[in-house]
Amino acid sequence: MKHRKLLVYLVAFAAFLGPFSQTIYVPLIPEVTKELHTTSFLVNFSISIYTVFLALMQMVYGPLTDSVGRRKVMLTGLLIYLAATIGCYFSSSIEFLLMFRSLQAVGIAAGSVVAVTVIGDLFEGRDRIQHMGTFQMMVSLGPVVGPVVGGFLSASFDFHMIFVALLCVGAIIFAGNFILLQETKPNTVKKQSFRFSDFLSILQNRIGYTVIGLGFIQYYALYNFLVFLPAIMSERYSLTVEQKGLVFLPLSLGIVVGSFIGGKMKNYNEHKVIVYSAFLNVISLFLFILISHVSLILLIISISFFGLFLGMSLPVQTALLTQEFQANRATAIGAYNFFRYMGMSVGPLLGSFLFHLGGYNLVYGFVDVILLLFVILMNKQRMLNKKMGY
Numbered sequence: 001m002k003h004r005k006l007l008v009y010l011v012a013f014a015a016f017l018g019p020f021s022q023t024i025y026v027p028l029i030p031e032v033t034k035e036l037h038t039t040s041f042l043v044n045f046s047i048s049i050y051t052v053f054l055a056l057m058q059m060v061y062g063p064l065t066d067s068v069g070r071r072k073v074m075l076t077g078l079l080i081y082l083a084a085t086i087g088c089y090f091s092s093s094i095e096f097l098l099m100f101r102s103l104q105a106v107g108i109a110a111g112s113v114v115a116v117t118v119i120g121d122l123f124e125g126r127d128r129i130q131h132m133g134t135f136q137m138m139v140s141l142g143p144v145v146g147p148v149v150g151g152f153l154s155a156s157f158d159f160h161m162i163f164v165a166l167l168c169v170g171a172i173i174f175a176g177n178f179i180l181l182q183e184t185k186p187n188t189v190k191k192q193s194f195r196f197s198d199f200l201s202i203l204q205n206r207i208g209y210t211v212i213g214l215g216f217i218q219y220y221a222l223y224n225f226l227v228f229l230p231a232i233m234s235e236r237y238s239l240t241v242e243q244k245g246l247v248f249l250p251l252s253l254g255i256v257v258g259s260f261i262g263g264k265m266k267n268y269n270e271h272k273v274i275v276y277s278a279f280l281n282v283i284s285l286f287l288f289i290l291i292s293h294v295s296l297i298l299l300i301i302s303i304s305f306f307g308l309f310l311g312m313s314l315p316v317q318t319a320l321l322t323q324e325f326q327a328n329r330a331t332a333i334g335a336y337n338f339f340r341y342m343g344m345s346v347g348p349l350l351g352s353f354l355f356h357l358g359g360y361n362l363v364y365g366f367v368d369v370i371l372l373l374f375v376i377l378m379n380k381q382r383m384l385n386k387k388m389g390y
Helices: 004-023 026-035 040-056 058-068 070-090 094-122 125-154 160-180 196-204 206-237 241-264 270-291 296-324 329-387
Strands: none
Touching: 004 040, 004 070, 004 094, 004 125, 004 160, 026 040, 026 125, 040 058, 040 094, 040 329, 058 070, 058 094, 058 329, 070 094, 070 160, 094 125, 094 296, 094 329, 125 160, 125 241, 125 296, 196 206, 196 329, 206 241, 206 270, 206 296, 206 329, 241 296, 270 296, 270 329, 296 329
């Protein structure tokens, strides 16, 4: 297929649009609350409900993409997103905003599933890992760039302009995919109806449950940082809102740089990369527990390392899944994304419970122990596969 590398960026932008749309109006929550005559709780809920639908639709789009094809699902999802974004712009009440934000998520959820599946279709072996790195690097920018763009637009316009910007970006991405994205589903893969047993077979597969389980734990840990770090920075270092926002940048940039490095590790064994990067995540979490109270600089260094090693792992995770499940790649990626989003949701909830029991050390110590045990399990599995000649 022509323009394969350009297509990687094009489908990655569609996936980028998901987290970008999720966070773009976070800086405008007070303005949205005032404009719609509602409460900050309901405005925050419009962000939470977006995440819920983003997660649930992974389980729908995965099998659908394997069944009807990549192009149809991507273009249909983008059209739903564009229509919902127009609805958000004209929303005059929080009820309408909640409804159209949900539809936005329903539409753009197709982006991450189809993007990874297309890259898996177009590339093989080490080249696949490299382009997965490009994909993960771009998607990691979404949550970072969103609030920055939102804050810039809010300086000159009201919150409705946010949705005009999203509509323009979404229209460009739709046009690009409409023109360049051809069907990449292999001809050897027969059209088949969805069966729930497909998900069970993925979770029962060694690579399937290893990658999905690791993704769940890592994103559980990541969202513990996103939720509890602001309070830590206020209590221990008395930072302002603006300063706390800047502290998050090294964490996000660590993920971006790590994804770039992970994509370049074409000459290394994928199973080793996953085990070693996850173990380095364990060490970086332990460092955070030990040194985050000593100084702000050490806190930033520890979370930067966590982001770096998380990013290194991500391209290899998706590359392994698309290689292992060639007949139902999108279903495997849908399950993977679903459990990652569940990790995002469970992290703050369980973390809050643990915080009341034992403070921040228990919050991060718990996930560090769970991750360490999972790394030991992965390493035993890797050694077993090596003995069996896999």
